Amino acid sequence: MVQDDSNEQTVAFSNLSPETRASLKALCQKKAEEFKMLGYNVSSDAIWTYIEHRFKTSAKLYEIVEVLLHLRIQTWMQYATKEAFMSTDSWDLLL
Numbered sequence: 001m002v003q004d005d006s007n008e009q010t011v012a013f014s015n016l017s018p019e020t021r022a023s024l025k026a027l028c029q030k031k032a033e034e035f036k037m038l039g040y041n042v043s044s045d046a047i048w049t050y051i052e053h054r055f056k057t058s059a060k061l062y063e064i065v066e067v068l069l070h071l072r073i074q075t076w077m078q079y080a081t082k083e084a085f086m087s088t089d090s091w092d093l094l095l
Contacts, residue, residue: 012058013051020061024051027068040073047071050079 016024025048032044047068055064 010058010060013055013064024048024064024068027065031068031071035073035076038073040076042076046080047076050076053079053083 025044028047028051029044031047032042035042050071051064051068054067
């Protein structure tokens with residue numbers, strides 16, 4: 001089945017409505033609980049930061065939801081590791 005994107009509005013991530021933002025944050029909380037069941041301590045705020053990073057400019061709402069629903073722990077760990085190495089604070093720990 002081919003999805004028709006012509007009616008779907010692209011929105012800047014920073015311009016999400018408060019209701020949409022609250023729904024997405026609740027979804028981040030559920031994903032954090034899923035990761036906790038797998039033995040990983042990932043906060044919903046950290047997942048939200050990943051989503052903000054992933055959609056820096058704009059996206060369709062269904063794309064954001066799709067990424068949240070399909071986020072795997074491996075993908076999260078790759079992102080977290082990369083961010084840790086790119087962070088200036090982590091260089092202090094390595095030296």
